[in-house]
Amino acid sequence: MASDDNVDLPVRRDWLERLPKVELHLHLEGAIPHAALWELICKYGGDPRVPDLDSLRGNFVYRDFPEFIDKWLWKQGFLREAADFESIGAAIAADLARQRIVYAEAFYSPWDARGFGLSTREMSLALRRGLSSVAEVEVALIADLVRDQGPVGAGITLEEVAQVAGEAGVIGIGIGGSEQLFPPEPFAAVYARARELGLRTTAHAGEVAGPESVWGAIRALRADRIDHGLRAVEDPALVTYLAERRLPVTACPGSNLATGAAASLESHPIRRFLDAGLLVSVSTDDPAMFGLSLAGELASLQSRLGFTDGDVRTLLLNAVESCWLPEERRSDLRARLVGDPAWTE
Numbered sequence: 001m002a003s004d005d006n007v008d009l010p011v012r013r014d015w016l017e018r019l020p021k022v023e024l025h026l027h028l029e030g031a032i033p034h035a036a037l038w039e040l041i042c043k044y045g046g047d048p049r050v051p052d053l054d055s056l057r058g059n060f061v062y063r064d065f066p067e068f069i070d071k072w073l074w075k076q077g078f079l080r081e082a083a084d085f086e087s088i089g090a091a092i093a094a095d096l097a098r099q100r101i102v103y104a105e106a107f108y109s110p111w112d113a114r115g116f117g118l119s120t121r122e123m124s125l126a127l128r129r130g131l132s133s134v135a136e137v138e139v140a141l142i143a144d145l146v147r148d149q150g151p152v153g154a155g156i157t158l159e160e161v162a163q164v165a166g167e168a169g170v171i172g173i174g175i176g177g178s179e180q181l182f183p184p185e186p187f188a189a190v191y192a193r194a195r196e197l198g199l200r201t202t203a204h205a206g207e208v209a210g211p212e213s214v215w216g217a218i219r220a221l222r223a224d225r226i227d228h229g230l231r232a233v234e235d236p237a238l239v240t241y242l243a244e245r246r247l248p249v250t251a252c253p254g255s256n257l258a259t260g261a262a263a264s265l266e267s268h269p270i271r272r273f274l275d276a277g278l279l280v281s282v283s284t285d286d287p288a289m290f291g292l293s294l295a296g297e298l299a300s301l302q303s304r305l306g307f308t309d310g311d312v313r314t315l316l317l318n319a320v321e322s323c324w325l326p327e328e329r330r331s332d333l334r335a336r337l338v339g340d341p342a343w344t345e
């Protein structure tokens with residue numbers, strides 16, 4: 001995992017903290033501040049895996065991607081009622097505001113709560129109430145249709161999401177989950193239907209599965225954005241394609257280190273992607289499960305991979321260009337970033 005213990009080059013960490021930032025690849029259920037998750041664990045009778053708040057951090061370490069999915073599902077067991085989603089929404093939004101993240105497009109997973117009898121509608125609206133209680137940050141929602149439920153289940157979830165999308169501020173869909181077991185192609189009809197419903201589309205691809213999964217997301221799903229995409233680097237023709245089309249890629253280097261998807265930060269392709277002209281931005285994916293923050297990720301890129309202050313600004317402006325706000329609002333967001341006193345410090 002990326003850590004400040006490995007700092008090589010000097011970094012203005014306080015500047016990175018102060019910069020207004022945009023994050024596009026963030027799973028709300030993976031971003032629950034530990035204190036808020038601990039409250040829910042206590043509410044539901046505690047758990048022998050984590051006897052106290054401090055042990056939560058130690059529990060969130062992973063040998064590989066399947067173990068990460070296992071711990072993700074364990075945590076989901078403490079999200080059962082609408083009130084739980086409202087409280088985590090408020091806690092996450094407060095945490096984003098504290099980090100000076102001013103705009104985020106964040107995933108949530110309606111499918112995961114079904115076991116507790118919570119409807120997609122209740123869950124979506126509860127999250128929206130929590131997120132909108134913090135004025136300093138705007139969070140648009142992306143429904144993660146979670147590939148593990150298969151295309152039929154994803155299609156059902158999509159229809160439920162569409163019915164509440166306007167009220168809950170859901171602007172798009174994606175597929176996360178076990179990429180190595182569920183390739184993109186069977187979800188083509190679900191993605192076509194999402195477009196018909198006026199939703200934008202993104203897909204996790206090239207994280208655990210190879211470049212063929214990125215091609216699948218492009219050709220079969222016609223995704224507007226690629227999440228992770230790191231293994232695209234194995235196919236030079238794909239890198240060229242992504243660069244020429246300016247198809248956005250949301251890179252999450254710290255997450256990739258934590259799950260073993262990347263062997264080291266030095267071997268992560270984010271530097272090569274930026275140099276090749278890809279519209280790449282940086283995100284934390286599941287920051288509370290990986291011990292990450294967006295400023296910390298930018299600091300690692302600077303200290304370990306030699307990203308300059310200019311590169312940091314480029315990554316943030318790439319996030320603005322990659323986001324799904326209407327054109328006029330995207331211009332406003334760009335102006336907010338570059339007009340901030342910290343921008344030119």
Ligand SMILES: [Zn+2]
Binds near residue numbers: 025027176204227285
């Ligand atoms: Zn993700």
